[in-house]
Structures are given as C-alpha cells and as structure tokens.
Amino acid sequence: MFKQQIKELWGLCFNDSEAFTELYFTHRYNNEVNICIQSGEMVISAMQTLPYPMTFCNNTIPTAYVSGACTHPDYQGRGVMRELLSQAFGRMQSQGVLLSTLIPATDYLFDYYKKSGYAAVFDYMVETLLPEDLSYGKKDLKIASSAEFQEDVYAYLAAKMEERSCCIQHTAADFKVVLADLTLSGGEVFVATSGKSICGIAVAYSKEQTLQVNELLTDSNEVEQALLLAACERWNCRKLSVIRPYKQEANRRRLGMVRIIDAKRVLQLYAAANPQVEMNMELTDSLLAANNGYFYINNGKCMKSEERLPGSHERLSIEALALKIFLPLKPYMSLMLN
Structure with missing residues (x-):
C-alpha cells in the first residue's frame, strides 16, 4: 500500500x-x-x-x-x-x-x-596498505572469488562473526542482499581454502585503483595476506583500504549508534555476564516509560523497583546507560547497507 x-x-x-x-x-x-x-x-x-x-x-x-x-x-x-x-x-x-x-x-x-x-x-578503523607490504609463503592455499551465494562461505562468515563478543550478525538471507549490493559495486568475495576447508574470506571491491575491503575474516595472518594480494592482483590495485574493528584510540572512527529498548532485559544479561558488578541506578527514558525506574545489580542479578530503595544511586539517562554498558565492549557492525 x-x-x-x-x-x-x-x-x-x-x-x-x-x-x-x-x-x-x-x-x-x-x-x-x-x-x-x-x-x-x-x-x-x-x-x-x-x-x-x-x-x-x-x-x-x-x-x-x-x-x-x-x-x-x-x-x-x-x-x-x-x-x-x-x-x-x-x-x-x-x-x-x-x-x-x-x-x-x-x-x-x-x-x-x-x-x-x-x-x-559502534566504531571501526581503516588500515591503509600497499601491495608491496604484503607477502606470504603458504603454497597449499587456493583462492577463488565470486559474488554468488555459497552455503559454505556463509557458514564460515557466520562462525567467524559469532566469535566477536559484541557484534551485529548476518543471517543467510541478509548475506544474499549484501552480495547483491556488492555486485552493484563490481565486487566479489575472495575465498581461501586449504585442502577442503575454508580458512579465510575477504569481501572487497575496487574503486579508483584502491582495493576496498569491507570485511576480512581469516584463520591466520598468512591467509589474510594471501587474500589481500589475490584481490589486489584481480583489479591491479595500487593500494588497499581495509576496514577492521579498531584497536587503538588514535585509529578510532565513529560509525553507528545503539539505543536500549528493553532496559531490564539488557541489564539482566549484563549482570549475569558480570557477576562482580554492583550498581544502583535511577534510570530515565523520555520516550519509553517502561524503562523508567530504579535498577539494582548485585551478584549476577538485576532487580527493578518502582520505588527507591535505601543507598546512593547513580542517575542515568537511557543514552548514558548505553554508553556505560557498551563502550567497554567495543561493539562492531559491518556489511550494513548504509
């Protein structure tokens, strides 16, 4: 309609x-x-x-x-x-x-x-490299490229992304859309295999003789360099621009934002994963009244109360709570249609 x-x-x-x-x-x-x-x-x-x-x-x-x-x-x-x-x-x-x-x-x-x-x-970093910076000596690697959906390639990508502890994931249906968008840019997914097993993938395209790598997931640095070299050779690129999770504050670039929708459930998961944390807070949310109230975290549990209990409380907006919880976790997102 x-x-x-x-x-x-x-x-x-x-x-x-x-x-x-x-x-x-x-x-x-x-x-x-x-x-x-x-x-x-x-x-x-x-x-x-x-x-x-x-x-x-x-x-x-x-x-x-x-x-x-x-x-x-x-x-x-x-x-x-x-x-x-x-x-x-x-x-x-x-x-x-x-x-x-x-x-x-x-x-x-x-x-x-x-x-x-x-x-x-959500932050990221961009690593700039030259082809001459890359080298590898692993002779049993085979590298192929395609923009077609392949079940084993998706399975490898999903397993590697799940290893990131605070990261947006991609379903198979979503990855097919990612590949369709990649095709519009003339890009491909480069896949490294050793024997019958996939050991690395690079999602990349060429722009003005620069290799743009939007995702790079490998089992080793050697495989990573092999994939990048193969992609450079594919389009005769003179330099590389690789998007990665940031490691140092100096390399950090802003990308995305998070908004807590269900504060109680988020805090329950956070408390269970961090049993050492103790916190008393008064939370305010001007757009979702269900998030307003007093929250108490102790011994891996989170309790919500409509009334203030004895003791000191930290007053937090819903945005401040998101910063407090997520910034230390260094959340990451990639391959989004932005």
Missing part, C-alpha cells in the same frame, strides 16, 4: 543510485518492517526497522536496525521524525526487541539521534 509512496520519498531524501534503490525495495523493504506517518493520504515520514541478531554478554539477542529514516522536506523541523522514532520504539518493545541500532547518514545526525536516546558506540 505504502511502498511506492515511500520509494518516492526515498528518492526525494537520498542520493542513492537507481540500481541501489531498486535492490533495497526489492530485497529489503516490506510492509512488516515499515513504519510511517501520514498527513492525509500522503506519507510524510518513514523508516524501516530491519531485524538483526547481535552477540551480547554470551547471548545472541534480537535487535532492530533503523534504515531509510526520512521526512519530506516540507515537514522537516516539526518533530515528525521524533514522533516516528517514538512509535517505532514502542513497536520494537512489543516485539521483544532489546536494542535498536542505526548509522547516521551525516555527522550532525549523531547529535540528533542522541536526543532520542541513541549512543555512539
């Missing part, structure tokens, strides 16, 4: 290519994940809340990634998007979603989304 209107609104608000827009509305958009606000019969603001699993505190939890958030230019600055976010949060909470994530399209939007409880916690 709304698909064509929202597609037209997308075209008005974003500068995406026609090919990407078609891909998104063919493979990503559906009415179940869409939420919008109308003025009369006209859709004036819309977003999609895409489901993604995420590893967190020794569990895999449901999250919703906000995609395509936009408001018609004639209605911007009137609080329409804030109202839409509020409605989306309520729906997420009713669906059992624990967290919402997003990637702001521009720097100034970090401050905008902060006002709705999002915290900037």
Whole structure:
C-alpha cells in the first residue's frame, strides 16, 4: 500500500543510485518492517526497522536496525521524525526487541539521534596498505572469488562473526542482499581454502585503483595476506583500504549508534555476564516509560523497583546507560547497507 509512496520519498531524501534503490525495495523493504506517518493520504515520514541478531554478554539477542529514516522536506523541523522514532520504539518493545541500532547518514545526525536516546558506540578503523607490504609463503592455499551465494562461505562468515563478543550478525538471507549490493559495486568475495576447508574470506571491491575491503575474516595472518594480494592482483590495485574493528584510540572512527529498548532485559544479561558488578541506578527514558525506574545489580542479578530503595544511586539517562554498558565492549557492525 505504502511502498511506492515511500520509494518516492526515498528518492526525494537520498542520493542513492537507481540500481541501489531498486535492490533495497526489492530485497529489503516490506510492509512488516515499515513504519510511517501520514498527513492525509500522503506519507510524510518513514523508516524501516530491519531485524538483526547481535552477540551480547554470551547471548545472541534480537535487535532492530533503523534504515531509510526520512521526512519530506516540507515537514522537516516539526518533530515528525521524533514522533516516528517514538512509535517505532514502542513497536520494537512489543516485539521483544532489546536494542535498536542505526548509522547516521551525516555527522550532525549523531547529535540528533542522541536526543532520542541513541549512543555512539559502534566504531571501526581503516588500515591503509600497499601491495608491496604484503607477502606470504603458504603454497597449499587456493583462492577463488565470486559474488554468488555459497552455503559454505556463509557458514564460515557466520562462525567467524559469532566469535566477536559484541557484534551485529548476518543471517543467510541478509548475506544474499549484501552480495547483491556488492555486485552493484563490481565486487566479489575472495575465498581461501586449504585442502577442503575454508580458512579465510575477504569481501572487497575496487574503486579508483584502491582495493576496498569491507570485511576480512581469516584463520591466520598468512591467509589474510594471501587474500589481500589475490584481490589486489584481480583489479591491479595500487593500494588497499581495509576496514577492521579498531584497536587503538588514535585509529578510532565513529560509525553507528545503539539505543536500549528493553532496559531490564539488557541489564539482566549484563549482570549475569558480570557477576562482580554492583550498581544502583535511577534510570530515565523520555520516550519509553517502561524503562523508567530504579535498577539494582548485585551478584549476577538485576532487580527493578518502582520505588527507591535505601543507598546512593547513580542517575542515568537511557543514552548514558548505553554508553556505560557498551563502550567497554567495543561493539562492531559491518556489511550494513548504509
């Protein structure tokens, strides 16, 4: 019902290519994940809340990634998007979603989304290399490349990404969309095998003679270098730009934000994974009343009370709580359609 209107609104608000827009509305958009606000019969603001699993505190939890958030230019600055976010949060909470994530399209939007409880916690680094920096001597490796979906390649990617303790995961269906988007860029997935076993993959494409590597998962540094060299040779690239989880503060770049939707469940998981932590807090959330209250963490348990118990309390906004919990965990997201 709304698909064509929202597609037209997308075209008005974003500068995406026609090919990407078609891909998104063919493979990503559906009415179940869409939420919008109308003025009369006209859709004036819309977003999609895409489901993604995420590893967190020794569990895999449901999250919703906000995609395509936009408001018609004639209605911007009137609080329409804030109202839409509020409605989306309520729906997420009713669906059992624990967290919402997003990637702001521009720097100034970090401050905008902060006002709705999002915290900037997803970071990354870019490593710049030259082909002559790479070398390997492993002779039994075979490297092939393709943009087609392969079950064993996906299984390797999923297993490696699950090893990251706080990371957005990709389902098989989602990885197929990632590959479709990669094809639009002329990219491929490079796969290293030793014997019959996959030992590394690189998701890459070439842009202006620079190898852009969006994900690199391997069993060893030797395999990593072999994959990067093979990809460089494939497109005769003069340098490499590799996106990775950041290691040092000096290399850290902002990417995405998280918003806690169900504070009690998030804190219960956090407490169970950190039994040494003791915390008394007064939590405030202006958009989700169910998150307001007093929370007590002790001996791996979390209790919520509507009334304040004796003792000192730390007063936290929902955004401050997200920073407190997630920044030390160095959460990571990659291969998102942003």
